[in-house]
Every structure is written in C-alpha cells, then in structure tokens.
Amino acid sequence: GESVGLHLPTLSVQEGDNSIINCAYSNSASDYFIWYKQESGKGPQFIIDIRSNMDKRQGQRVTVLLNKTVKHLSLQIAATQPGDSAVYFCAEKGGSNYQLIWGAGTKLIIKP
Amino acid sequence: DGGITQSPKYLFRKEGQNVTLSCEQNLNHDAMYWYRQDPGQGLRLIYYSQIVNDFQKGDIAEGYSVSREKKESFPLTVTSAQKNPTAFYLCASSFRQREAGTEAFFGQGTRLTVV
Numbered sequence: 001g002e003s004v005g006l007h008l009p010t011l012s013v014q015e016g017d018n019s020i021i022n023c024a025y026s027n028s029a030s031d032y033f034i035w036y037k038q039e040s041g042k043g044p045q046f047i048i049d050i051r052s053n054m055d056k057r058q059g060q061r062v063t064v065l066l067n068k069t070v071k072h073l074s075l076q077i078a079a080t081q082p083g084d085s086a087v088y089f090c091a092e093k094g095g096s097n098y099q100l101i102w103g104a105g106t107k108l109i110i111k112p
Numbered sequence: 113d114g115g116i117t118q119s120p121k122y123l124f125r126k127e128g129q130n131v132t133l134s135c136e137q138n139l140n141h142d143a144m145y146w147y148r149q150d151p152g153q154g155l156r157l158i159y160y161s162q163i164v165n166d167f168q169k170g171d172i173a174e175g176y177s178v179s180r181e182k183k184e185s186f187p188l189t190v191t192s193a194q195k196n197p198t199a200f201y202l203c204a205s206s207f208r209q210r211e212a213g214t215e216a217f218f219g220q221g222t223r224l225t226v227v
Contacts, residue, residue, distance in 0.1 A: 008152055008153065008154065034215050034216075036218075041200075041221070041223075042220055042221065043118075043202050043204075043218030043219050043220050043221050044155075044202070044218045045218070046215045046216075046217070049215055089154065089155065091216075099160070100145070100206070100216055102154060102155045102157075103154070104154045105153075105154045105155075107152075
C-alpha cells in the first residue's frame with residue numbers, strides 16, 4: 001500500500017556490488033507488478049514488469065522476483081553503477097478496478 | 113515520437129490564484145492519472161480518468177480539479193483551496209485492459225512553487 005507522509009527508506013551499495021530492493025504489496029488480487037526508476041527531478045521510468053503467473057523475470061542487469069505467498073516483490077540490480085542512483089518504486093495492479101497501487105519507494109545510493 | 117508531455121516544467125503561483133497544469137499524450141491510452149510528489153516522498157494519487165468525460169478522485173483530491181474532454185488531454189487545476197500546493201506534479205497514462213502492456217508512462221513533471 002501507500003505510505004503517505006513517510007520519508008523514503010535508503011539503500012547504500014558499493015559500486016560494482018549487486019543491489020536488492022524489496023517491496024511488500026498489499027492486494028492479494030493483484031496480478032501485474034511493475035518496477036520504476038525515478039531520477040532526481042524527472043518522472044518515473046519503467047524498468048521491468050512481471051505477471052502473477054511467473055516467479056521470476058530477467059532483463060538487462062535487472063531481475064524481478066515475485067513471491068505471492070508472502071506478497072513480496074524484489075528488484076535485483078547486478079553490478080550496480082553510478083547511473084543506477086535513483087528512487088525505485090514498485091507498483092501493483094489488480095482487483096475489480098485494476099488500478100495502479102504504488103509502493104513507498106526506496107532511494108538507492110551508490111558508494112564509489 | 114509517441115509520449116506524454118507535461119507543461120510547463122516550472123510554474124510559479126501567487127497565493128490565492130488558480131493554475132492549470134497541462135498533460136497531453138499521443139499513446140492512445142485510455143487511462144490518465146495525476147500524482148503529487150513532495151520532497152523525499154512517494155507518489156500520491158490526486159485524480160484519475162479511465163475514459164473520456166469521466167474521472168475519479170484519488171487519495172488527495174481536495175483543492176484540485178480536472179477535466180477529460182479529450183482522450184489525449186487531462187489538465188489539472190490547482191485551486192486556491194489547496195493549502196499547500198508547492199510540490200512536484202506528475203501525469204501518467206496507461207492502457208486499461210489487462211491483456212495489454214498496462215504499465216504507466218510518465219511525463220517529466222511540473223514543479224509548482226507558491227510565492
């Protein structure tokens with residue numbers, strides 16, 4: 001669900017290491033999940049998505065894992081680079097009105 | 113190129129004035145959304161529209177108004193009733209159908225400052 005008024009959690013990762021960003025989703029009826037990256041002063045950009053009939057999906061340097069049992073979604077970024085510094089949001093879709101529900105976001109900081 | 117365009121990028125408003133933020137998309141998307149983002153925080157839904165001539169309040173609709181007269185356009189008016197309007201405003205659009213790639217595409221945002 002949405003965490004209104006709370007500041008974003010932060011994850012600091014050494015450049016070159018792998019990053020894992022986690023998200024707990026709220027609606028057990030959700031069947032479509034999306035990760036977005038938002039750089040400072042810009043709109044969010046689509047990274048990768050996954051449907052509920054899958055557990056894992058891979059893109060270029062990114063992997064999304066879905067655990068429906070515990071309603072958990074994660075984004076793994078391999079060999080993190082300075083350009084990966086951003087805020088990462090998860091979003092879910094499902095239910096009768098099929099609306100997007102946004103997670104709170106995680107700020108990823110890359111240490112040189 | 114297809115995309116979603118917000119204008120202006122920066123907007124300054126005097127207290128007590130209404131201002132309208134523009135959002136246009138040429139992606140043939142049915143649904144359009146307005147979000148507010150405050151520094152260091154996530155996205156909060158103001159209004160959304162699933163179809164022309166119809167829109168629904170989001171979580172923080174008070175002090176805002178919208179219209180959806182055309183599929184391509186979803187302008188947001190920040191009224192004088194909005195007590196703390198300074199924020200970053202994001203517009204998004206998506207397909208409605210489950211079968212389509214229903215991720216939302218975002219504009220680059222409008223930063224509104226009350227002076």
